[in-house]
Amino acid sequence: MSASTSVGPVLPAVTGTPRRRRGRWNVPLVAGLVLFALIVLCALCAPLLTSYDPIQQNLNDAFLAPGAKNHLLGTDSLGRDVLSRLLYGARVDLRVGVLAVISPFVIGSLLGLISGWFGGWIDAVIGRIVDMVIAFPFLVLVIALVFAMGPGTTSIYTAITLVGWVAYCRIVRGQVLIAKEQEYAMAARASGLPTWRILLRHLLPNVVLQAIVFSMSDIVLTLLAIVTLGFLGLGVPPPTPDWGTMIQEGQQFILDKWYMSTIPGLAVVLTGLALALIADGIVEKANK
Amino acid sequence: MKYLVYILKRLVSLIPVLLGISFIVFFLIRLIPGDPAATLLGSHATPDAIRELRIQLGLTDPLWKQYLTFLGHLLQGNLGYSYVYSSSVLDLVTISLPVTIWLLVSGTVFTLLIAVPLAVLAAARRNGIADNIIRAVPVVGLGLPAFWLGIMLILVFGLKLGWFPVAGYGDTLSDHLRGMVLPGVTIALTLSPILIRSLRASMIDVLSSDYIVTAHAKGISTSRVVLGHALRNAAVSSVTVLGVNIAYLTGSTLVVERVFSLPGIGQQMINSILGRDFPTVQGITLMFAIMVVVVNLLTDVTHAALDPRVKLA
Numbered sequence: 106m107s108a109s110t111s112v113g114p115v116l117p118a119v120t121g122t123p124r125r126r127r128g129r130w131n132v133p134l135v136a137g138l139v140l141f142a143l144i145v146l147c148a149l150c151a152p153l154l155t156s157y158d159p160i161q162q163n164l165n166d167a168f169l170a171p172g173a174k175n176h177l178l179g180t181d182s183l184g185r186d187v188l189s190r191l192l193y194g195a196r197v198d199l200r201v202g203v204l205a206v207i208s209p210f211v212i213g214s215l216l217g218l219i220s221g222w223f224g225g226w227i228d229a230v231i232g233r234i235v236d237m238v239i240a241f242p243f244l245v246l247v248i249a250l251v252f253a254m255g256p257g258t259t260s261i262y263t264a265i266t267l268v269g270w271v272a273y274c275r276i277v278r279g280q281v282l283i284a285k286e287q288e289y290a291m292a293a294r295a296s297g298l299p300t301w302r303i304l305l306r307h308l309l310p311n312v313v314l315q316a317i318v319f320s321m322s323d324i325v326l327t328l329l330a331i332v333t334l335g336f337l338g339l340g341v342p343p344p345t346p347d348w349g350t351m352i353q354e355g356q357q358f359i360l361d362k363w364y365m366s367t368i369p370g371l372a373v374v375l376t377g378l379a380l381a382l383i384a385d386g387i388v389e390k391a392n393k
Numbered sequence: 394m395k396y397l398v399y400i401l402k403r404l405v406s407l408i409p410v411l412l413g414i415s416f417i418v419f420f421l422i423r424l425i426p427g428d429p430a431a432t433l434l435g436s437h438a439t440p441d442a443i444r445e446l447r448i449q450l451g452l453t454d455p456l457w458k459q460y461l462t463f464l465g466h467l468l469q470g471n472l473g474y475s476y477v478y479s480s481s482v483l484d485l486v487t488i489s490l491p492v493t494i495w496l497l498v499s500g501t502v503f504t505l506l507i508a509v510p511l512a513v514l515a516a517a518r519r520n521g522i523a524d525n526i527i528r529a530v531p532v533v534g535l536g537l538p539a540f541w542l543g544i545m546l547i548l549v550f551g552l553k554l555g556w557f558p559v560a561g562y563g564d565t566l567s568d569h570l571r572g573m574v575l576p577g578v579t580i581a582l583t584l585s586p587i588l589i590r591s592l593r594a595s596m597i598d599v600l601s602s603d604y605i606v607t608a609h610a611k612g613i614s615t616s617r618v619v620l621g622h623a624l625r626n627a628a629v630s631s632v633t634v635l636g637v638n639i640a641y642l643t644g645s646t647l648v649v650e651r652v653f654s655l656p657g658i659g660q661q662m663i664n665s666i667l668g669r670d671f672p673t674v675q676g677i678t679l680m681f682a683i684m685v686v687v688v689n690l691l692t693d694v695t696h697a698a699l700d701p702r703v704k705l706a
Contacts, residue, residue, distance in 0.1 A: 133532070237413030242644030245662070245681040246417075252666045252674060253424040325536045333648055336540050337663055349538075356544055356652075363548055370541035377536010385532055 134386020140379035148195035157186035159193040159346045171364060181354060181365065191372055194346035199376070201258055201341070202328035205265040210320050212266065213273025214313060218304055220274065221281025228278075235271045243268055247330055248339060256342050261334065265327055272323065273316050280312035314391055321384030325377045332373055348373050400694055407686060412464075414682040418675050419463045422450075435669075472679070473672035477665065482676035486658060490680070493657035496646050497684075499573040500580030501639060508585040508592060509624075515589070516596030516627075517619050527593070531586035539645045543579040543652035550575060576653045584642050591634040595627040629700045636692025640685040647681075 171187075180186055220231040238246070250264035284290055285308070293303045334340035335349020343350065348369040355365030425432050430446040451459050466473070472482035515527040550556050558572050599605065600623050608618045647659030654660070658677050665673035 233409060233413065236410050237417055240410055240414050240685055241417070241678070241682045242641060242647075242685055244644030244647060245678060248647070248662070248666070249421055249674060249678045250424065253421045255426055322535060329536070329538050332538055333540060336538075336648070337651060337666075339666065352538075352541055352544065359544060359548055366541065366544050367548075370538065370545070373538050373541065374533070374536055377538075378533055381532045381535040384535075 131386050131389050133382045134390065137379050137382025137384075137386055140375070141383060144195060144376055144379060145199065147192055148199055155186065155189040155192060157189040159185060159189040170362075181351070187351075187365070187368065190346040190351060191348070191369060194348045194351060194369065195372065195376075197341055197345055197347050198328060198331055198335075198349075201261060201331050202324055205262050205327050205331070206269070206320055206324050208262070208266045209269030209323075210273055210316065213270035214277045214309075214316050216270065217274040217277030217279075217316075218281055218309060218312070221278040222285060222300075222304060222308070231274065231278075235274055238268060238271045241268070243326070244330060244333065248334065248337070251334060251339055256339060258341060261331060261340070265330065269323065269327070272319065276315050276319055277312055280315055281308060284308055284311050318384060318387050318391065321380055321387060325380045325384075328373070328376060328380075396697065399697060403690060403693060407690065410686060411683075414679065414686070415464055415467055416460070418679045418682070419460050421675055421678065422671065467679075472676035475665075475670055475673045477668045477670040477673070482673050485661060485673055486676055486680050489656055489658045489661045492655050493646055493650070493659060493684075495569065495573055496576055496580070496649065496655060496657060497639065497643065499577030500584065500642065500646070501635070503577045503581030504584045504588060504635070507581050508588040511585075512589045512592035512596060513619060513624060515593045516600060516623075517615075519597060524593075527589060531590050534583065534586035537583060539579055539583045540648045540652050542582055543576065543649055546575045546579055547652070572653075572655070576649050576655060579649050579652070580642060580645060583645060584638055587638050588631060588635055592627060592631045595630045596623055599623045599627045629696065632696050632699060633692060636688060636695075639692075640688045643681060643684050643688065 181190070216231055220228045246268045247264045250267060251260045254260040254263060289311075290303070290308060293307045298307075331340060332347070332349035332352070335347040335351075336353045338350075338353065340349055341347045351369040352366045352373075355362065355367075355369070358365055430443045430450060430452060431438060434442055434446060447453055451462055454462070470483060472486065474481050475485060478485060511527050511530075515524040518524055551558065558568075596619075600619070605618060605623055608622050609615075613622075646657065647662060649655070650657040650659040651663055658680055662674060662677040662681075664670075665677065
């Protein structure tokens with residue numbers, strides 16, 4: 106440890122190294138976008154990449170190892186082609202994951218905007234509801250809601266919306282509390298603009314960035330929630346392919362067919378990585 | 394004394410939250426599409442049985458009265474009776490709760506063991522090789538499904554190497570401890586990225602403050618400055634981060650218990666869902682929320698105890 110003789114190395118904040126150049130793009134953002142585009146492309150081109158039907162069973166060809174009989178990633182316990190289940194599963198999971206973030210984003214941001222701007226009893230009421238919802242672990246409440254509403258994608262969307270909006274509401278509300286004391290907001294108010302115009306045209310563009318950054322990691326969390334629901338047998342109902350269900354089915358045969366769970370899991374990790382890189386890149390860009 | 398008053402105030406402020414929780418749990422049964430009684434009994438139910446269950450569930454009463462009855466039962470510690478097991482929901486929860494608490498403790502311990510050294514290393518050698526690697530880890534870790542990680546750990550350390558049990562929790566204390574290693578590590582690996590990130594940031598913050606410069610100037614060794622002076626102060630804000638995330642990860646215990654076949658409340662909840670045992674699902678949902686509330690309370694109280702700047706008023 107050379108540092109023990111000098112104070113230099115532990116005082117980095119003052120000196121700082123010249124960081125990456127300014128610009129619209131940065132490494133994580135580009136890497137994330139490219140990776141994500143590839144995954145989306147694979148999902149969209151699924152029919153071109155595989156000739157097998159993802160739900161077509163063929164019990165004579167069950168448990169084929171990767172590469173056998175023209176099945177690149179093998180077949181599952183019902184003889185369904187794993188590669189095509191993986192690709193078609195991406196369609197299902199990505200669609201649900203991205204769509205399920207939109208309504209919490211919109212609802213939460215609007216309520217946060219209203220809550221922060223008006224304050225008073227409106228803020229108090231919204232604040233109490235937020236407290237109620239965040240008292241539950243995200244996954245537990247989503248699972249309980251999906252259970253109560255019955256299986257299916259509609260239930261999943263609804264459950265994630267009912268639980269997910271609170272995060273956006275808190276983020277936007279906090280930003281509004283800061284923004285509304287700033288000159289531009291006061292000027293807008295003083296010039297007698299209608300409230301909705303101040304909120305949507307002046308305030309929203311200034312406060313929404315944090316919510317957008319969060320929505321990137323939120324897509325990852327939502328994707329994980331959907332895959333987890335599938336793993337627990339509460340997700341998109343079979344035989345629709347879904348990565349979580351595939352991992353769960355593979356777990357039973359883990360001892361001699363380790364790849365059955367590993368491959369769909371890697372798909373989740375890769376997708377999560379792509380989205381996390383994008384989120385990281387946006388943060389880095391915003392901090393410039 | 395002031396501290397006791399603070400704790401008391403904090404406890405009083407929990408009442409509306411607890412009421413809210415009970416309200417949401419109560420409303421779960423209202424979300425069942427159509428007639429809850431018919432859905433609960435399944436398609437073979439006779440109209441008489443459905444009518445009887447409606448009365449038994451109090452579905453014929455006005456909504457406010459149903460909620461008050463539900464709340465009254467809760468206050469007496471009555472969570473209802475399981476449809477599947479011949480026991481009360483409270484008994485089911487009390488049997489399985491210790492396993493979940495063990496798991497949470499094990500997860501927290503492993504998280505600290507992983508996160509603290511890495512964060513300190515990264516902050517002390519900022520922008521070094523180690524720092525850059527450690528900073529990249531959270532990006533990968535964010536999208537890691539806990540259950541899949543658990544399966545992979547089982548595959549490698551349980552099946553191939555045989556170091557740890559593949560499933561279950563055993564009967565003796567040493568079995569418990571051994572059985573808790575892989576699940577705890579699973580939780581730690583998903584939790585520590587977030588903690589590393591925040592602890593590293595606050596370490597860097599603290600390391601650039603005046604009193605650290607003074608400590609260096611006095612000739613105190615670097616390791617002592619970093620571990621003795623800086624870490625203690627940086628840890629304060631990370632307690633809150635850890636608390637918030639333990640609360641979030643309480644949800645993950647559910648999945649981890651499922652993967653490792655641990656008989657905790659998460660496992661119980663999934664089994665009850667698959668068995669359509671509504672009162673048990675309701676009771677366990679409530680229990681999970683109470684656990685989060687308790688963890689949050691402990692976090693605030695610890696934070697206040699560690700940091701004299703926290704206003705106790």
